[in-house]
Amino acid sequence: MAEVLVYVDHVDGAVRKPTLELLTLARRIGDPVAVHLGAGADTAAATLAEYGAARVLTADAPEFADYLVAPKVDALQAAYDAVSPAAVLLPSSAEGKEIAARLALRIGAGLITDAVDLEAGDSGPVATQSVFAASFTTRSRVTKGTPVITVKPNSAAPEAAQAAGSVEQLSVTFGETSTGTKVVSRTPRESTGRPELTEAAIVVSGGRGVNGAENFSVIENLADALGAAVGASRAAVDAGWYPHTHQVGQTGKTVSPQLYIAAGISGAIQHRAGMQTSKTIVAVNKDAEAPIFELVDYGVVGDLFQVLPQLTEEIKARKG
Amino acid sequence: MSLRIVVCVKYVPDATGDRHFADDLTVDRDDVDGLLSELDEYAVEQALQIAENADDAEVTILTVGPEDARDALRKALSMGADKAVHVEDDDLHGTDVIGTSLVLAKAIEKTGYDLVVCGMASTDGSMGVLPALLAERLGVPQVTLLSEVSVEDGTVTGRRDGDAATEHLQASLPAVISVTDQSGEARYPSFKGIMAAKKKPVTSLDLDDLDIDADEVGLTGSWTAVDEATERPARTAGTIVTDEGEGAKQLAEFLAGQKFI
Numbered sequence: 001m002a003e004v005l006v007y008v009d010h011v012d013g014a015v016r017k018p019t020l021e022l023l024t025l026a027r028r029i030g031d032p033v034a035v036h037l038g039a040g041a042d043t044a045a046a047t048l049a050e051y052g053a054a055r056v057l058t059a060d061a062p063e064f065a066d067y068l069v070a071p072k073v074d075a076l077q078a079a080y081d082a083v084s085p086a087a088v089l090l091p092s093s094a095e096g097k098e099i100a101a102r103l104a105l106r107i108g109a110g111l112i113t114d115a116v117d118l119e120a121g122d123s124g125p126v127a128t129q130s131v132f133a134a135s136f137t138t139r140s141r142v143t144k145g146t147p148v149i150t151v152k153p154n155s156a157a158p159e160a161a162q163a164a165g166s167v168e169q170l171s172v173t174f175g176e177t178s179t180g181t182k183v184v185s186r187t188p189r190e191s192t193g194r195p196e197l198t199e200a201a202i203v204v205s206g207g208r209g210v211n212g213a214e215n216f217s218v219i220e221n222l223a224d225a226l227g228a229a230v231g232a233s234r235a236a237v238d239a240g241w242y243p244h245t246h247q248v249g250q251t252g253k254t255v256s257p258q259l260y261i262a263a264g265i266s267g268a269i270q271h272r273a274g275m276q277t278s279k280t281i282v283a284v285n286k287d288a289e290a291p292i293f294e295l296v297d298y299g300v301v302g303d304l305f306q307v308l309p310q311l312t313e314e315i316k317a318r319k320g
Numbered sequence: 321m322s323l324r325i326v327v328c329v330k331y332v333p334d335a336t337g338d339r340h341f342a343d344d345l346t347v348d349r350d351d352v353d354g355l356l357s358e359l360d361e362y363a364v365e366q367a368l369q370i371a372e373n374a375d376d377a378e379v380t381i382l383t384v385g386p387e388d389a390r391d392a393l394r395k396a397l398s399m400g401a402d403k404a405v406h407v408e409d410d411d412l413h414g415t416d417v418i419g420t421s422l423v424l425a426k427a428i429e430k431t432g433y434d435l436v437v438c439g440m441a442s443t444d445g446s447m448g449v450l451p452a453l454l455a456e457r458l459g460v461p462q463v464t465l466l467s468e469v470s471v472e473d474g475t476v477t478g479r480r481d482g483d484a485a486t487e488h489l490q491a492s493l494p495a496v497i498s499v500t501d502q503s504g505e506a507r508y509p510s511f512k513g514i515m516a517a518k519k520k521p522v523t524s525l526d527l528d529d530l531d532i533d534a535d536e537v538g539l540t541g542s543w544t545a546v547d548e549a550t551e552r553p554a555r556t557a558g559t560i561v562t563d564e565g566e567g568a569k570q571l572a573e574f575l576a577g578q579k580f581i
């Protein structure tokens with residue numbers, strides 16, 4: 001069977017969930033070969049093997065951390081040359097997309113970004129995408145070269161399928177232009193202790209209606225009662241009430257959880273773009289005319305400062 | 321020596337309009353009003369600020385797009401840019417991002433540049449990969465997705481707020497950068513700016529001018545194909561209740577019914 005390259009997203013060998021989803025989708029097309037760059041390959045290999053990686057190609061060099069994107073393109077290209085895969089899959093993170101694009105150009109292949117599903121087709125993998133603020137669904141194919149495809153988080157449920165996962169060293173030569181952009185400093189984001197926004201099963205988001213940074217505790221308390229991640233509209237982020245990393249929407253994160261609760265959010269098209277594909281949508285808004293109510297499975301017309309704290313108490317009581 | 325800045329801007333269908341696909345499954349650009357992508361206004365703004373802080377700089381706005389894309393150029397010129405380049409050719413219809421990057425790279429080289437400034441993503445295709453592709457084609461550093469940027473002594477530095485970390489980046493010119501919507505609100509064109517823009521030079525280029533064959537671009541030159549586009553079915557109307565003291569309880573009932581609690 002043909003092999004499929006899967007680019008591994010990890011933190012020092014701790015594999016992130018979107019990579020497990022990629023491995024699951026890759027198995028529909030061929031045998032996954034994982035590409036692990038940086039430290040921790042031996043730790044990662046166990047997880048990668050559990051989710052179907054037949055081989056784990058790895059390279060570690062200071063260049064990966066010291067320079068932006070380009071050294072990773074060199075490494076992925078080395079893996080491509082070594083494997084001659086049927087497709088290359090990467091996570092749809094900012095970095096994943098940039099690596100994918102540059103690789104596609106180098107190997108003369110078509111590029112599809114932000115797939116939300118992937119299946120084998122008669123003439124290569126078929127990618128489903130969600131476009132125009134998720135108001136259309138498209139099915140696309142790469143028509144030239146080896147398909148390079150990036151996949152959004154939460155596009156598939158990770159399924160284990162034990163494989164060998166043998167670790168092999170990948171030899172990489174860095175090109176002249178790969179060290180052009182120096183990473184002068186890097187400050188990792190502090191963990192909030194809550195689930196990752198793009199990976200969470202439940203997301204509770206607050207908007208302009210929350211009316212102040214100090215009031216976001218109302219959103220956080222409900223999120224914690226549900227074990228949810230916290231999101232925010234751009235209006236709330238621009239006002240400085242919540243960090244930009246939590247923004248949901250066109251210029252923030254796309255989320256597709258089982259349950260999305262929007263409180264004090266009107267439902268502008270750019271916000272919808274990031275949450276419209278959620279399975280169940282709930283809104284609390286004091287304006288009965290707010291467009292968000294067009295999307296909801298359940299809506300409460302009311303003051304979020306009344307409804308949310310009561311709901312939080314009710315949930316805690318029921319969970320005992 | 322003068323700092324030559326080229327800003328890439330895209331003319332896009334209005335996101336608040338009824339965006340859809342044409343029969344050939346390309347984005348319909350005829351039936352929906354277009355405008356300068358809001359996300360590229362941030363690129364114009366940062367380019368103007370960089371130019372204002374330089375001893376001597378020239379800002380050129382570049383777009384690849386249909387005739388109407390001229391509106392986007394005018395808007396950017398009225399914000400304060402110096403001149404514009406419009407690449408327009410019937411054979412460009414249906415070009416994908418790889419093809420667009422070829423056209424832009426050739427046009428940038430023809431124009432001459434020290435710094436290329438892009439937006440973070442287009443609001444229609446929203447791939448957010450074009451700046452990286454340009455860097456690859458031009459063989460210069462990419463310093464992308466910046467929420468803060470400055471240029472001094474031939475060096476560009478900036479801050480990239482990523483998912484996992486905040487990074488401070490640095491590269492020597494020439495370089496390609498892209499800026500996010502966190503980089504600072506774009507200025508509004510002044511009346512004076514709008515009047516002045518009418519006299520600013522706009523150069524039109526076609527594929528011949530750029531030595532590009534028609535089959536390298538357009539639908540035929542595209543390395544991807546859209547086979548199907550279906551409108552997402554409208555969500556079925558949900559239950560809406562008005563809170564008269566029981567709203568939270570009713571919502572909790574619903575959530576329990578759906579097994580969320």
Ligand SMILES: Cc1cc2nc3c(=O)[nH]c(=O)nc-3n(C[C@H](O)[C@H](O)[C@H](O)COP(=O)(O)OP(=O)(O)OC[C@H]3O[C@@H](n4cnc5c(N)ncnc54)[C@H](O)[C@@H]3O)c2cc1C
Binds near residue numbers: 208234247268284305
């Ligand atoms: C290029 C571009 C990109 C954008 N990207 C994004 C993006 O990624 N994400 C995003 O969210 N937006 C984005 N926007 C902005 C978007 O257009 C809206 O401006 C924004 O989503 C509005 O946020 P909001 O719903 O919180 O605020 P508003 O539209 O002001 O709505 C606030 C709502 O809260 C309700 N409310 C007020 N008080 C209460 C209360 N006590 N209880 C209950 N309800 C209350 C009001 O009735 C109202 O409906 C973008 C815009 C552009 C042009």
Ligand SMILES: Nc1ncnc2c1ncn2[C@@H]1O[C@H](COP(=O)(O)O)[C@@H](O)[C@H]1O
Binds near residue numbers: 382
């Ligand atoms: N047709 C175009 N003409 C000029 N610039 C473009 C064009 N398409 C994309 N760009 C630039 O590339 C950025 C990212 O676009 P994209 O990769 O399509 O999301 C945009 O913000 C623009 O700066």
